[in-house]
Amino acid sequence: LGTALGAESRYPQVGRDATPKELAAWDIDVRPDFKGLPKGQGSVQRGMDVWEGKCASCHGVFGESNEVFSPLIGGTTKNDVATGRVARLMDAGFPGRTTLMKVPTVSTLWDYINRAMPWTQPKSLSTDEVYAVTAYLLNMADVVPADFTLSHDNIGQVQARMPNRNGMSTDHGLWPGKGMGNGGKPDVKARACMKDCVPGVALASALPDFARNAHGNLAEQNRSVGAQHGADTTQAPRT
Amino acid sequence: LGTALGAESRYPQVGRDATPKELAAWDIDVRPDFKGLPKGQGSVQRGMDVWEGKCASCHGVFGESNEVFSPLIGGTTKNDVATGRVARLMDAGFPGRTTLMKVPTVSTLWDYINRAMPWTQPKSLSTDEVYAVTAYLLNMADVVPADFTLSHDNIGQVQARMPNRNGMSTDHGLWPGKGMGNGGKPDVKARACMKDCVPGVALASALPDFARNAHGNLAEQNRSVGAQHGADTTQAPRT
Amino acid sequence: TAAAPAALAQANPVGAEGGDPNILTLPEHSKGLGQAVATDGYGRPSKYEANVQRRPSPGLTQTSQASVSFAPLQSLFGIVTPSGLHFERHHQGWWDIDPSKHRLMLNGSEASLMKRPMVFTMDELMRLPSVSRFHFIECGANTGMEWGNVAVPTCQYTHGMLSCSEFTGVPLKLLLDMAGVDYKRARYVLGEGADGSSMTRTVPMELVESGEVIVAYGQNGEMLRPENGYPLRLVVPGVQGVSWVKYLRRIEVGDQPYGTKDEAIHYVDLMPDGKHRQYSSIQECxxxxxxxxxxxxxxxxxxxxxxxxxxxxxxxxxxxxxxxxxxxxxxxxxxxxxxxxxxxxxxxxxxxxxxxxxxxxxxxxxxxxxxxxxxxxxxxxxxxxxxxxxxxxxxxxxxxxxxxxxxxxx
Amino acid sequence: TAAAPAALAQANPVGAEGGDPNILTLPEHSKGLGQAVATDGYGRPSKYEANVQRRPSPGLTQTSQASVSFAPLQSLFGIVTPSGLHFERHHQGWWDIDPSKHRLMLNGSEASLMKRPMVFTMDELMRLPSVSRFHFIECGANTGMEWGNVAVPTCQYTHGMLSCSEFTGVPLKLLLDMAGVDYKRARYVLGEGADGSSMTRTVPMELVESGEVIVAYGQNGEMLRPENGYPLRLVVPGVQGVSWVKYLRRIEVGDQPYGTKDEAIHYVDLMPDGKHRQYSSIQECxxxxxxxxxxxxxxxxxxxxxxxxxxxxxxxxxxxxxxxxxxxxxxxxxxxxxxxxxxxxxxxxxxxxxxxxxxxxxxxxxxxxxxxxxxxxxxxxxxxxxxxxxxxxxxxxxxxxxxxxxxxxx
Ligand code: HEC
Ligand code: HEC
Ligand SMILES: [Ca+2]
Ligand SMILES: [Ca+2]
Ligand SMILES: [Ca+2]
Ligand SMILES: [Ca+2]
Ligand SMILES: [Ca+2]
Ligand SMILES: [Ca+2]
Ligand SMILES: [Co+2]
Ligand SMILES: [Co+2]
Incomplete structure (x- = not known):
């Protein structure tokens, strides 16, 4: 591994050039700056057909279903579209988070639908169908009007209306590279006290007794020998 | 692990005393100095009955069979009984080695038959049966006469007639303790030459082509991907 | 499949006869002949270990192909996770892929970032210099149910999206060197899987340059298990599991991060101010x-x-x-x-x-x-x-x- | 059970259509939904790995319960041997022993060598301080067929009585300390198994005192496999496998070596002078x-x-x-x-x-x-x-x- 030879010639007979056709077949990713986005277009109207034919059964007619996954649509407002911050994310009391509440980048939606949806038939949509159904989702979220046609030309403008486009931060220490973040500085700082570290101890939260069997009988989830055995959670707690 | 407390009190509630009955049930080993040997006796005559009833089916009537295991008896001479060295072990041309050619200690035979034989019903023999069948084996090897009765009293004298009793050495470096051996000194010494280490290279031995499939088709003994694949040994070698 | 609940009495009684009957009466296995070698050419645990299983957490996900099974940490020893008990996280189900048909492609987000886009077979990847290293993998969502309060009963469910294996494979750096990457400009690496989700994640070039990122085929001495990405997965030490792309089919280098679904919708951490932290990758101590x-x-x-x-x-x-x-x-x-x-x-x-x-x-x-x-x-x-x-x-x-x-x- | 012989053409062809059909035509797994989590609560290798098996060497032994199966070293990566492929060596067959009934006894060859003969349950042993360590185990007879000339075709058969695992258990020294051993006089330790052969081997007290000898229940994160001594085996690092007594039921300390069958009839090395080396234990480099x-x-x-x-x-x-x-x-x-x-x-x-x-x-x-x-x-x-x-x-x-x-x- 430490020779001075160029890597290209160091491993003769191993690997070959990728062909343009091969690259076209697999290089499908679409970045936030839309690098990789194929040309095409799709209207909200056509998107509705795609949606109702291929998506609604799982995600609900309005993208509201949480039957197979959490809801895609909901929780965003016209004001969010204006500010680029989803206000309800600031409300700790608001239950759940929909996809549209979180996603900052429209490229992410396009790329993911293109590669992975419909769930049971990923990569079966045409490029125009992906544009269309993305448009339909954005329309349900009030990001684009009902008569909108999404295309490679105008998707940049749509980006400027994404409800949570300003909702992301990379100002943290968890990116292991230099390009983003604070360079790896931890946000939480603890110290390793050894003696008399806390004045008193009180329980804040514990698994309630009625839930003790909710994950099945724990006696059956520990081996039959050992320093400890599993509690028989079909019975009331031992006293 | 590093406290000053006595080990007995360091692990409270773990383990208990073994009882005398328990020790008697499991402490069955018999050492070369006959420590552990229970009192009892058995004649060659009785041993023949045990042998023919419980042993001969596997080991042959004369302990000569190699159907389920290598022969027990054979290859020792009256002279070996006198010298305590099995002469044929010095003859590199003599094929195979029987149990009696190797075993230096009669305790080993007694202990092993007692703990492990008959193979499908180990520990089913009575103490006297073990004495008897051991006597019978020793008689087949001309160590004791046909009218001999082996017992805890005379087994020490029998030890003095074991054909290979002087055939063992612990003068080597492979015992990882101080009680025996040369203290760990290797007998074979090589050095790590790096350049022009041997003048020429010639094959001394190679697997003959006719045997290439003797271990099955090697193509089926290597995974289907890899730097190399398995050779199809149902076919003649590639040329 | 689970064994009956164990009797709870942990004891070591002497017994009325002056000894434990398990000692005084020799067990069957001390008095008989056991089974043959290679009864199983690939063995299994004892039948008495049937309770030691990976398990989903009831109600955690709505479907079982976009879900998790948790490793039974309460029953494990040492640091190596038996591959059969390795935690699972799938987004579109797992597959058992024919390795002779699997390919790895390397390319640049634009032509100038990689001199020579390449294609490798598994045979070829396994000819290249390999490294073998022990690393943990932890899902970024491990212990995620417990942020607000206690939610689950055992460490299988609190911490079981955690496993540790010896991985063997080719340092990604070596492959990128072969392909002639412009390391000045190409500071981001995209890994992409071959499954339905074709999982994509952005990895910083710094980590690749450190030599730590591995294109791995081996796990604990054998090939990766199908549930863990057979025949090829990216190993990104220290980084949350979702970046360890399974069924790895493609590596792209680029000059920007990719904002993939699992970097823009999931695996983003909501802070009290309503902002999400994006590209949070490291699993802290x-x-x-x-x-x-x-x-x-x-x-x-x-x-x-x-x-x-x-x-x-x-x-x-x-x-x-x-x-x-x-x-x-x-x-x-x-x-x-x-x-x-x-x-x-x-x-x-x-x-x-x-x-x-x-x-x-x-x-x-x-x-x-x-x-x-x-x-x-x-x-x-x-x-x-x-x-x-x-x-x-x-x-x-x-x-x-x-x-x-x-x-x-x- | 073995897969069909692999096609021998190792190649990476571009194909007539201007690309590899395995790339141009997306595979089924890229276009569908895969299998659920916990399909197997205890997983298995890919079906494409069926060739990777431990195997006996044809004709080597006359019976299959006093025999050997060899680990497929040619197909393994890194240093950890998958437990399912661990080599096997049995003398009277293998057993799957109920661990709740298994006991370990400690005693002295005479009363004065151990203050307090003891009995432990598995529950109790697993409460004691444990260590986890990686060690190889090699049969003393590994490569034994090749002393005179070449005899077997692959490294599975030449060197496959070799495996390596992370073992977890209690240092034997700790148990002997509990029992109050007279270390001055008791310089030899006998390990005894619970199987039909009730395998016995002598181990020097020096090795035990070094802390290296372990009474092990764990192997590669889980319990020992039945073929490897479940639920308890002696781990004697550096020493030939036969000393790593399986199904360990008893430890005796004594003032002399024991001359057991596998120290007096087998595992004795015949030298040119016709003498056998006895108690040859160390596996050299x-x-x-x-x-x-x-x-x-x-x-x-x-x-x-x-x-x-x-x-x-x-x-x-x-x-x-x-x-x-x-x-x-x-x-x-x-x-x-x-x-x-x-x-x-x-x-x-x-x-x-x-x-x-x-x-x-x-x-x-x-x-x-x-x-x-x-x-x-x-x-x-x-x-x-x-x-x-x-x-x-x-x-x-x-x-x-x-x-x-x-x-x-x-
Ligand atoms: C058979 C069920 C099913 C169908 C049909 C389906 N989806 Fe999905 N969809 C899912 C599941 C399950 C997920 C979550 C996958 C995961 O966890 O990675 C998902 C995820 C998504 C997401 C990402 C949501 C998020 O927050 O991560 C989008 C966007 C989406 N689907 C859009 C579509 C569109 C558009 C279609 C139709 C063209 C469609 N889906 C059809 C089941 C389905
Ligand atoms: C069902 C077959 C069978 C029967 C019956 C049987 N044996 Fe064995 N015996 C074997 C096998 C197989 C071995 C080798 C075991 C091993 O490899 O550890 C063996 C080994 C031995 C050995 C050790 C030989 C050596 O060189 O290691 C002795 C001594 C022995 N048997 C004596 C007896 C006696 C005495 C009896 C009857 C009381 C008996 N056997 C009955 C199959 C049998
Ligand atoms: Ca080639
Ligand atoms: Ca107790
Ligand atoms: Ca791209
Ligand atoms: Ca994850
Ligand atoms: Ca004894
Ligand atoms: Ca051995
Ligand atoms: Co118990
Ligand atoms: Co191939």
């Missing part, structure tokens, strides 16, 4: 006591070996302290060797249980000096809605009855 | 190239990563040299970390095969300075009838056809 742990019962007072696991996505574990009084006082545990970077470390410490309630905790420290925080310390900065990267100190309450409960302290 | 190795075919010239395993029963591997010209010239290989005492070490080295015949060898050195000998050097001292402790340098002949053959040099 963390530990958990696995014995005794939630759902277990101590059947006797006396000596116990308290044992657990510690790890850090930033390097080596330096020290682990254990408290049995809810964090008031701590003692330093023994670390089992080898202590390796971005790898699980097993710790052990003596404890004599006096039968009174006890609050058992562990606190790990890594070689950057970082100390695992309490729930209070973590929440003070990050609130309770993050889902990801919960590395708070775990507390187990040993009750007077001997039953151990998952609790959080005020 | 040894290595083998596992890729490429016997029975394999190189399908193309060009670059290959030569990889193999090295180990020493006396300590750590210090260096491994590799020759491709039958020992004339040597280059030093890279060692994968961690390099641990009495543990396998994986080595790798670059090789560009020019298509001409090549003789591939490896030579290991340990930290005592001991150098693995050639067959000539070994035979000059020990002759060819020893059966045990053959640690000679292995030679693989890569023929022009690409086929690799097991050979020995003059």
């Amino acid at each position: 963390k530990s958990v006591v696995t014995t005794p742990s939630g759902g277990q019962v101590l059947l006797d007072k006396g000596y116990y070996n308290v044992s657990g696991l510690a790890w850090s996505g930033r390097g080596k574990v330096k020290r682990v302290d254990v408290s049995v009084d809810g964090g008031r006082n701590w003692r330093t545990a023994r670390l089992e060797g080898p202590v390796m970077s971005k790898c699980l470390t097993r710790f052990n410490i003596d404890w004599v249980w006096d039968g009174k309630p006890a609050l058992v905790q562990s606190r790990a420290m890594d070689d950057t000096g970082y100390v695992q925080p309490s729930f209070q310390q973590l929440r003070a900065v990050r609130g309770t809605r993050s889902i990801y990267h919960n590395n708070a100190i775990q507390t187990w309450l040993v009750q007077e009855s001997g039953e151990v409960k998952n609790v959080q302290l005020a | 040894k290595s083998v190239v596992t890729t490429p190795s016997g029975g394999q075919v190189l399908l193309d010239k060009g670059y290959y990563n030569v990889s193999g395993l090295a180990w020493s029963g006396r300590g750590k591997v210090k260096r491994v040299d590799v020759s491709v010209d039958g020992g004339r010239n040597w280059r030093t290989a890279r060692l994968e970390g961690p390099v641990m005492s009495k543990c396998l070490t994986r080595f790798n080295i670059d090789w560009v095969w020019d298509g001409k015949p090549a003789l591939v060898q490896s030579r290991a050195m340990d930290d005592t300075g001991y150098v693995q000998p050639s067959f000539q050097q070994l035979r000059a001292v020990r002759g060819t009838r020893s059966i045990y402790h053959n640690n000679a340098i292995q030679t693989w002949l890569v023929q022009e056809s690409g086929e690799v053959k097991n050979v020995q040099l003059a």
Whole structure:
């Protein structure tokens, strides 16, 4: 591994050039700056057909279903579209988070639908169908009007209306590279006290007794020998 | 692990005393100095009955069979009984080695038959049966006469007639303790030459082509991907 | 499939006959002939180990192909996770892919970033220089159910999206060198899978340049298991599991991050101010006591070996302290060797249980000096809605009855 | 059970359509939904790995319960042996013992050598302080068929009575301390199994005192496999496998060695003078190239990563040299970390095969300075009838056809 030879010639007979056709077949990713986005277009109207034919059964007619996954649509407002911050994310009391509440980048939606949806038939949509159904989702979220046609030309403008486009931060220490973040500085700082570290101890939260069997009988989830055995959670707690 | 407390009190509630009955049930080993040997006796005559009833089916009537295991008896001479060295072990041309050619200690035979034989019903023999069948084996090897009765009293004298009793050495470096051996000194010494280490290279031995499939088709003994694949040994070698 | 619940009496009685019948009456296996070699050309655990299984957490996900199964940490020893018990996280189900048809492609987001886009077969990848290294993999969402309060009963469910293996494969750097990457401009690497989700994740070029990122085919001496990406997965030490792309089919280098679904919608950490942290990747220093742990019962007072696991996505574990009084006082545990970077470390410490309630905790420290925080310390900065990267100190309450409960302290 | 022989063409063709059909036509798994989590609560290898099995060597033994199955070293990576592929050596067959009924007894050959003979349940042993350590286990008879000449085709059969695991258990010293052993007089330790053979072997107290000998229940994160002694076995690092008593039921301490069947009739090494070496236990420094190795075919010239395993029963591997010209010239290989005492070490080295015949060898050195000998050097001292402790340098002949053959040099 430490020779001075160029890597290209160091491993003769191993690997070959990728062909343009091969690259076209697999290089499908679409970045936030839309690098990789194929040309095409799709209207909200056509998107509705795609949606109702291929998506609604799982995600609900309005993208509201949480039957197979959490809801895609909901929780965003016209004001969010204006500010680029989803206000309800600031409300700790608001239950759940929909996809549209979180996603900052429209490229992410396009790329993911293109590669992975419909769930049971990923990569079966045409490029125009992906544009269309993305448009339909954005329309349900009030990001684009009902008569909108999404295309490679105008998707940049749509980006400027994404409800949570300003909702992301990379100002943290968890990116292991230099390009983003604070360079790896931890946000939480603890110290390793050894003696008399806390004045008193009180329980804040514990698994309630009625839930003790909710994950099945724990006696059956520990081996039959050992320093400890599993509690028989079909019975009331031992006293 | 590093406290000053006595080990007995360091692990409270773990383990208990073994009882005398328990020790008697499991402490069955018999050492070369006959420590552990229970009192009892058995004649060659009785041993023949045990042998023919419980042993001969596997080991042959004369302990000569190699159907389920290598022969027990054979290859020792009256002279070996006198010298305590099995002469044929010095003859590199003599094929195979029987149990009696190797075993230096009669305790080993007694202990092993007692703990492990008959193979499908180990520990089913009575103490006297073990004495008897051991006597019978020793008689087949001309160590004791046909009218001999082996017992805890005379087994020490029998030890003095074991054909290979002087055939063992612990003068080597492979015992990882101080009680025996040369203290760990290797007998074979090589050095790590790096350049022009041997003048020429010639094959001394190679697997003959006719045997290439003797271990099955090697193509089926290597995974289907890899730097190399398995050779199809149902076919003649590639040329 | 699970064995019947074990009898709870932990005891070692002498018995009326003056000895344990299990000793006095020799067992069948001492008096008979056992089974042949190669009865199983590929063996299985004892039938008495049937309780040791990976398991989904009831109600956690709506479907079973976009879901998780948790490794039974309460029953594991040392640091190696048996591959059959490795935790699972699938987004569109798992596959058993024919390795002779699997390909790896390398390309640039634009032509100028890679001189020579390449294609490799598995045969070819396995001809290249390989490295073998022990690393933990932890899902970014591990312990995610516990941000607000106690939610699940055992360490299988609290911490079981964690496993550790010896991985073998080719350093990604070596492949990128072969392809002639412009390292000045190409600072981001995209890994892409071949499954339905064709999972994509952005990895920083710095990590690749360090030599740590591996294109792996081997796991614990054999090939990766299908559930873990057979025949090829990306190994990104110290980084959350979602980046360890399974069924790896493609590596792209680029000059910008990719904002993929799992970097823009999931695996983004919601902070109290309503902003999400994006590209949060490192798994910070963390530990958990696995014995005794939630759902277990101590059947006797006396000596116990308290044992657990510690790890850090930033390097080596330096020290682990254990408290049995809810964090008031701590003692330093023994670390089992080898202590390796971005790898699980097993710790052990003596404890004599006096039968009174006890609050058992562990606190790990890594070689950057970082100390695992309490729930209070973590929440003070990050609130309770993050889902990801919960590395708070775990507390187990040993009750007077001997039953151990998952609790959080005020 | 084995998969069909693999097509031999190792290639990466572009294809007539301007691309590999395996790329241009997306595979089923990229276009569908896969299987659910916990489809197997305890997973298995890919179906494409069916060729990777432990196997007996045809004709080696007359019965299959007093026999051996060999680990497929040619297909393994790194140093951990998957427990399902661990080599087997049974003397009276293997058993799946109920661990709740298994007991360990400690006693002295006479009362004065141990204050307090003891009995432990598995529950109790698992409460005690545990250690977890990586060690190899090698049968003393490994490579025994090759003393005189080449006998078997692949490294599975030449070297496959070798495996390596992370073992977890209680140091035997700790148990003996509890029982109050008279270490002055009790210099020998007998381990005894609970199977039909009730295998017994003598171990020196020095090794026990070093803390290295473990009463182990864990192997690679889970319990020992039944074939490897479930629920308890003795781990005697550096010493031949036969001493690692399986189904361990009893430990006796004594003032003399025990001369057991496998120390007086087998595992005794016949020297040229007709004497047998008795109590030869240590597995000396040894290595083998596992890729490429016997029975394999190189399908193309060009670059290959030569990889193999090295180990020493006396300590750590210090260096491994590799020759491709039958020992004339040597280059030093890279060692994968961690390099641990009495543990396998994986080595790798670059090789560009020019298509001409090549003789591939490896030579290991340990930290005592001991150098693995050639067959000539070994035979000059020990002759060819020893059966045990053959640690000679292995030679693989890569023929022009690409086929690799097991050979020995003059
Ligand atoms: C058979 C069920 C099913 C169908 C049909 C389906 N989806 Fe999905 N969809 C899912 C599941 C399950 C997920 C979550 C996958 C995961 O966890 O990675 C998902 C995820 C998504 C997401 C990402 C949501 C998020 O927050 O991560 C989008 C966007 C989406 N689907 C859009 C579509 C569109 C558009 C279609 C139709 C063209 C469609 N889905 C059809 C089941 C389905
Ligand atoms: C069902 C077959 C069978 C029967 C019956 C049987 N044996 Fe064995 N015996 C074996 C086998 C197989 C071995 C080798 C075991 C091993 O490899 O550890 C053996 C080994 C031995 C050995 C050790 C030989 C050596 O060189 O290691 C002795 C001594 C022996 N038997 C004596 C007896 C006696 C005495 C009896 C009857 C009381 C008996 N056997 C009945 C199959 C049998
Ligand atoms: Ca080629
Ligand atoms: Ca007790
Ligand atoms: Ca791209
Ligand atoms: Ca994950
Ligand atoms: Ca004894
Ligand atoms: Ca052995
Ligand atoms: Co129990
Ligand atoms: Co191939």
